[in-house]
Amino acid sequence: MMATETETRHVVFDVHDVTKVYGSGPSEVHALRGVTLELYAGQISVLLGPSGSGKSTFLNIIGGLDKPTSGYVSFEDQQLNELDEAGLTAYRRESVGFVFQFYNLIPSLTALENVALVTEIAENPMSPEEALGIVNLKERMDHFPSELSGGEQQRVAIARAIAKRPRVLLCDEPTGALDSKTGIVVIQALVDVNEKLGTTTALITHNVAIRKIADRVIHFRDGQVQEIEQIGEKIEPSELRW
Numbered sequence: 642m643m644a645t646e647t648e649t650r651h652v653v654f655d656v657h658d659v660t661k662v663y664g665s666g667p668s669e670v671h672a673l674r675g676v677t678l679e680l681y682a683g684q685i686s687v688l689l690g691p692s693g694s695g696k697s698t699f700l701n702i703i704g705g706l707d708k709p710t711s712g713y714v715s716f717e718d719q720q721l722n723e724l725d726e727a728g729l730t731a732y733r734r735e736s737v738g739f740v741f742q743f744y745n746l747i748p749s750l751t752a753l754e755n756v757a758l759v760t761e762i763a764e765n766p767m768s769p770e771e772a773l774g775i776v777n778l779k780e781r782m783d784h785f786p787s788e789l790s791g792g793e794q795q796r797v798a799i800a801r802a803i804a805k806r807p808r809v810l811l812c813d814e815p816t817g818a819l820d821s822k823t824g825i826v827v828i829q830a831l832v833d834v835n836e837k838l839g840t841t842t843a844l845i846t847h848n849v850a851i852r853k854i855a856d857r858v859i860h861f862r863d864g865q866v867q868e869i870e871q872i873g874e875k876i877e878p879s880e881l882r883w
């Protein structure tokens with residue numbers, strides 16, 4: 642069945658009239674200028690827009706890494722605005738997986754050990770082997786980051802992000818440092834995670850081709866949502882070309 646905007650969906654994030662101002666006086670930057678948006682359970686949303694349009698600021702706010710200047714964000718039935726630093730830390734630790742452009746793996750630990758660092762402190766984690774299996778890297782789990790390609794390292798980072806079974810996965814330019822062939826393998830890993838675990842996923846990219854794997858595309862411009870595009874027929878990552 643094709644998803645439509647009017648269909649009743651479980652709202653994971655309810656973002657209402659969010660603004661973000663960095664700095665003050667003449668150096669003031671209005672990074673977000675009234676963003677109102679819902680993100681739905683189990684969907685992949687791709688965030689597109691020119692550099693400086695507010696995508697990372699938006700992702701950081703819904704991920705509890707930053708706070709809005711005004712407006713509110715709720716995650717499920719929790720108001721993120723009402724959380725203090727300890728509450729936000731608990732929210733990030735329990736509910737959010739982050740994937741960034743750079744992988745931030747610990748060089749002296751194997752792929753398995755990098756993932757295990759997270760599973761050791763999470764409440765209901767999967768095993769590191771299972772997490773690496775979902776991103777199709779089980780056979781390389783005893784390798785060190787320096788022995789892995791960029792795409793493989795990014796897949797370890799994805800395994801690390803999902804091993805605690807987060808409700809949401811937030812990805813800021815996960816393929817930004819990769820060539821197209823490797824980037825497609827990483828996108829495949831994110832789609833596999835979404836299909837196998839139902840993780841609600843938001844993905845920032847500069848690559849318009851990638852939008853075709855999404856359920857919805859959120860177009861940012863000048864700190865606002867310019868357009869929300871519903872993708873009727875998603876394509877497989879293997880069909881992507883750029």
Ligand SMILES: Nc1ncnc2c1ncn2[C@@H]1O[C@H](COP(=O)(O)OP(=O)(O)OP(=O)(O)O)[C@@H](O)[C@H]1O
Nearest residue numbers: 663664670672690691692693694695696697698699
């Ligand atoms: N910590 C900060 N202090 C001051 N200004 C900031 C800060 N973070 C972001 N900005 C500014 O806010 C605006 C929005 O930035 P943001 O990183 O959200 O955009 P973006 O769409 O993610 O851009 P890009 O695609 O280049 O990553 C930019 O003008 C940026 O310079």
